Amino acid sequence: MKPIVRNSLLLIGVLAITLAYVAQSALAGDGSLLNVSYDPTREFYQEYNAAFAKHWQQKSGKSVSVRQSHGGSGKQARSVIDGLEADVVTLALAYDIQEIAERGKLLPDNWQSRLPNNSSPYTSTIVFLVRKGNPRGIKDWPDLLKPGTSVVTPSPKTSGGARWNYLAAWGYALKQNGGNEAAARDFVTQLYRNVPVLDSGARGATITFVKHGIGHVLIAWENEALLAINEMGKDNFEIVVPSTSILAEPPVAVVDKNVDKHGTRAQAEEYVKYLYSDEGQEIAARRYYRPRNPAVFAKYAARFPAVKLFTVDDTFGGWTKTQKVHFADGGIFDQIYQPK
Amino acid sequence: MIAAARVQRKTLPGFRLTMGFTLLYLALIVIVPLSSLFGKTQALGLGALWDALTSARVLAAFRLSVGAAILAAIIDSVAGLLIAWVLVRYDFFGKRLMEALIDIPLALPTAVAGIALTTAYSEHGVLGRHLAERGIPVAFTPLGVTVALVFVGLPFAVRAVQPVLADVEIELEEAAASLGATRTQIFRRVTFPLILPAIVSGAAQAFARAVGEYGSVVFISGNMPMKTEIVPLLIVSKLEQYDYAGATALAAAMLLLSLGLLILLHRLQGAIQVGGDHT
Numbered sequence: 213m214k215p216i217v218r219n220s221l222l223l224i225g226v227l228a229i230t231l232a233y234v235a236q237s238a239l240a241g242d243g244s245l246l247n248v249s250y251d252p253t254r255e256f257y258q259e260y261n262a263a264f265a266k267h268w269q270q271k272s273g274k275s276v277s278v279r280q281s282h283g284g285s286g287k288q289a290r291s292v293i294d295g296l297e298a299d300v301v302t303l304a305l306a307y308d309i310q311e312i313a314e315r316g317k318l319l320p321d322n323w324q325s326r327l328p329n330n331s332s333p334y335t336s337t338i339v340f341l342v343r344k345g346n347p348r349g350i351k352d353w354p355d356l357l358k359p360g361t362s363v364v365t366p367s368p369k370t371s372g373g374a375r376w377n378y379l380a381a382w383g384y385a386l387k388q389n390g391g392n393e394a395a396a397r398d399f400v401t402q403l404y405r406n407v408p409v410l411d412s413g414a415r416g417a418t419i420t421f422v423k424h425g426i427g428h429v430l431i432a433w434e435n436e437a438l439l440a441i442n443e444m445g446k447d448n449f450e451i452v453v454p455s456t457s458i459l460a461e462p463p464v465a466v467v468d469k470n471v472d473k474h475g476t477r478a479q480a481e482e483y484v485k486y487l488y489s490d491e492g493q494e495i496a497a498r499r500y501y502r503p504r505n506p507a508v509f510a511k512y513a514a515r516f517p518a519v520k521l522f523t524v525d526d527t528f529g530g531w532t533k534t535q536k537v538h539f540a541d542g543g544i545f546d547q548i549y550q551p552k
Numbered sequence: 553m554i555a556a557a558r559v560q561r562k563t564l565p566g567f568r569l570t571m572g573f574t575l576l577y578l579a580l581i582v583i584v585p586l587s588s589l590f591g592k593t594q595a596l597g598l599g600a601l602w603d604a605l606t607s608a609r610v611l612a613a614f615r616l617s618v619g620a621a622i623l624a625a626i627i628d629s630v631a632g633l634l635i636a637w638v639l640v641r642y643d644f645f646g647k648r649l650m651e652a653l654i655d656i657p658l659a660l661p662t663a664v665a666g667i668a669l670t671t672a673y674s675e676h677g678v679l680g681r682h683l684a685e686r687g688i689p690v691a692f693t694p695l696g697v698t699v700a701l702v703f704v705g706l707p708f709a710v711r712a713v714q715p716v717l718a719d720v721e722i723e724l725e726e727a728a729a730s731l732g733a734t735r736t737q738i739f740r741r742v743t744f745p746l747i748l749p750a751i752v753s754g755a756a757q758a759f760a761r762a763v764g765e766y767g768s769v770v771f772i773s774g775n776m777p778m779k780t781e782i783v784p785l786l787i788v789s790k791l792e793q794y795d796y797a798g799a800t801a802l803a804a805a806m807l808l809l810s811l812g813l814l815i816l817l818h819r820l821q822g823a824i825q826v827g828g829d830h831t
Contacts (some may be wrong), residue, residue, distance in 0.1 A: 286792040311794055357579055369789035409692050410772040412785065416771060419667060424691075425676040540793055546609075549777035 224496075227519055244277045245479055248298035250285040250372065250434050250462075256499035257302070263491055264483055276479050284413050285372035292316065292467065299471050299480045302464040304372035306330070307531035309465050318469040330525075332461035333487035334501035337519060338380040340452040341421065341430040341437045348428045352454045353384045356403055356429060364408045364427035366417040368539050369546075373414035377431040380458040382538075383527045387456055399546050416523060422449070433460065435500035438515070459521040462501075586807065593804050595797040605805055606799050609777055610786060616694055618785040618809065619763035624701035628758040629751050630785030631702075632709025639710075640717045659709050669700055670772045671752075697782065700768045705758030707786025712754030716747050749828045756817040763810050 249257055261278040261369075264335060268276045281288065281296070285304035290297045305310055325329045342350050348361060357365050366374040370526050380398065385391055385399035409426060411417040414436060421430035422444055430486040432440070437451050445494040465485045470479040486492050497512040509516070528534045538544045553754065574723050604610070606707040610732040634791065657665065674688040719741055728738045766784040783806050790799035792808065815816045 290791060290794070315794060370775075370785070370792050399599070408776075410776060412770045412775060412788065420670075423667075424670060424674040426674060512750075535793070541790070541795070541798070546777070549609075 222379065243274070243514055244279060245476055245477060245483060246279050246281065246297060247302055247483070248281045248288050248292055248296060248319040249435060250288060250304045251374075251413070251461075252433060252439070253278070253280055253302060254282050254499065256440075256496065259499065260487070260495050263495060264486055267486055267489075267491070268479060269483060272478075272483070273360035278483070284370070286370075292318065297470045298467050299474060299476050300464065300466055300483055302462065304460075304462050305375065305531060306461070306463050307535055308372065309463055310531065312467070316465050317467060320468065323465045324463060326466075327464070327484060329504050330461055331463040331465060331484075332504070333446040333464060333492065334353070334462065334496040334503055336434045336462065336501055337457045337521060338376050338431060338454075338459045338460065339434045339437050339457065340454065341440060341449050342428065344448050344450060345452060346452065350452055351401075352428050352550040353381055353399075353456070354408060356381075356431075357399070358406075360457065361406050361429065362427040363403065363407055363429050363431065364409060364411075364417050364433040365407055365422045366414055366466075367412060371414055371417075373433055373436070374417075375534075376433070376458055376460045377385040378538065378545065379524065379528060379534065380431075380454075383458055383522050384454065384456045385456045386527065387522065397544065400544075404548050432517075434502070453517045453519050456520045456522070457467055458527075459523045461523070554728050566599055572626075589800050590804055590806070592800040596801055601801050602788065604801050610802065611779065612778050613781045613783045613786050613811075614805075616697060617806070618625075620694060620698045620701050620782075621759050621765075623698050623707050624762045625755045625759035626706040627698075629755040632706060632754055632758075633713055633747075633751060635706075636713040638715050639647060640768060644697060655707050655744050657704050662704070664766065665703060666768035666771035667702065669703060669768065670696075673699060673772065677792060691772050692776070694780060696772040696774070697769055697780060700772050701762035704765050704768055705762045708757035708761060709751075709754040709790035712757060713747055713750045718748035719728060720746050745824075749825045752817055752821045752824065756814055756821075759817075760814060762785050764806065790821070 247257060247261075247272060249280055256394055257278075257280055261280070264278065265276055268274065281291075281298075283291075285308050288302070289303060289312055291303060292312050301309055301312060307321075309323060313321050327333070330540070340350060340356075344542070345481060347357075350356065350361075355361065365377045368374040368378045375441070382396045382400050383405050385396035386393070388395070399534035409417075409420055411420055414433065418432060418436060418440055420426050422440055430437070434451075441449055441451060464487060466477070466484055467478045468477075471480045486495070488504070490505065490508065493505040493508040497503045500515070501507050502516050503512070524531055536543065596604065618635050639651065670677075670691050672678050673683070673696060675681065675684040675689060675691065677691070683690055688695070689698060724742055724746075728742050733741065764784060765790070766782070769782055770785055773782060773783055773785075775785055783802060787799045787802050787806075790796075791800065
């Protein structure tokens with residue numbers, strides 16, 4: 213009995229060490245890149261990675277493969293801080309990459325100024341998805357406040373996308389005639405009175421609205437709404453673009469500490485730069501992200517209706533402040549739900 | 553864990569080796585990760601810790617998480633006993649399939665379970681529709697949370713009782729019957745005391761699984777502050793703000809609470825086993 217137990221323990225030990233070694237070598241040093249991204253970019257980066265591999269082959273004569281990881285933006289950022297060795301991060305909001313810089317010390321604080329357009333090669337905005345025929349006649353933000361209208365949006369406490377939704381509503385109220393902080397707060401409070409369910413993520417909210425038939429209107433990323441329409445039926449839903457919305461700028465960055473460790477700086481830097489190339493911009497537009505390049509944007513203009521856009525920086529004074537004021541524990545969003 | 557200490561005859565040699573392995577295993581898998589959890593809460597002062605744990609919203613979430621888990625464990629115990637009874641005492645067509653069905657909640661990714669349950673119980677769902685018409689909404693209410701927890705806990709309740717029930721000697725029941733006991737009396741006085749420890753153990757397992765359940769609950773709960781937020785969701789929302797200390801404080805409180813309840817149940821089980829050992 214004893215030798216058997218001992219031998220099997222030994223065997224398990226050897227196996228574990230082998231596995232660890234294999235995993236270690238698989239995750240480092242073969243010149244491949246790891247792009248840690250958020251949920252809705254899945255289809256986009258699949259296509260982009262193939263195009264980039266071709267481009268890198270032509271440019272350097274070497275092959276490169278890119279591995280992807282997707283999840284909620286905040287969760288992904290935490291994984292990188294906790295040691296997931298991303299060469300490149302492509303997340304939903306600057307706040308998440310800021311945290312990787314500040315808490316993880318994995319890239320310099322000025323990361324956002326290293327690439328054009330705040331390091332956001334593509335943008336998106338916040339729109340409404342309504343049921344076919346728009347039975348409740350929803351045209352703009354105030355229609356969401358009508359009594360009896362049921363609005364689906366995830367919780368800004370757990371979803372990056374939901375924070376954009378909340379800020380889009382707040383910014384709209386702020387920019388009306390006579391708009392001020394108090395009026396905006398009142399507007400957003402009333403809006404959330406009409407929200408019957410706070411899903412924990414953007415995909416969950418889409419499922420609640422599309423599959424479970426809950427609610428009259430879903431507030432969503434434009435790319436997610438376009439995807440929902442094209443994947444789940446043009447006959448059931450339509451998109452309503454409000455008069456004013458927020459410019460969502462999903463940023464990208466090279467993670468300096470990790471690329472230096474892996475020796476992949478050249479590939480990683482080219483990877484984020486190539487997003488700004490004509491081909492990168494084309495793929496983004498095809499996958500429902502608004503391209504920065506005006507020529508490419510003009511080509512796909514039919515898909516992206518005109519909308520007055522404001523940014524987090526010009527209207528709210530940047531992500532760090534916004535996070536503290538609105539979404540931190542005890543912040544304005546929590547106060548909306550304070551028991552009276 | 554069992555309070556009653558007994559002298560054990562050594563059937564297997566190598567106590568030292570096996571005990572050493574057990575301790576090492578527990579240390580690696582359970583004790584070290586959980587101790588580091590408490591280590592992280594140290595970052596908060598005691599005052600801040602107390603505030604984090606006693607805010608109205610956190611208390612509401614604790615009430616829902618623990619309350620629904622206890623309720624689900626009770627429902628699972630009753631249902632689990634009935635199902636185990638049917639599976640052990642009768643032979644019927646489709647028994648194999650039923651056995652497999654019971655284990656499904658163990659194998660299913662929790663998110664899949666959550667979406668499936670929400671689809672069935674939402675106001676447009678196959679089951680939810682009829683309940684909503686009668687004024688009992690299920691999805692996005694505390695009742696929905698309970699339904700999800702009952703779902704994930706059921707296999708534990710059934711599997712704990714099943715083998716013990718199969719071991720109950722039919723002769724005992726026959727003897728009782730020959731002495732003139734009615735069916736109810738036989739169940740109450742003979743069978744039930746024999747399987748009660750297993751029922752309690754199944755309830756404990758179902759509760760332990762339910763109290764920390766996240767994936768299947770977040771879809772059906774609706775996550776409304778003060779109404780249908782569960783503690784694991786608050787933990788995730790603290791992590792989302794990089795508030796590791798606050799998140800681990802909640803996690804540690806949850807852990808202590810569950811541990812306390814489980815120890816109580818084990819004690820109860822021990823007491824039953826020692827007190828009801830008339831065989």
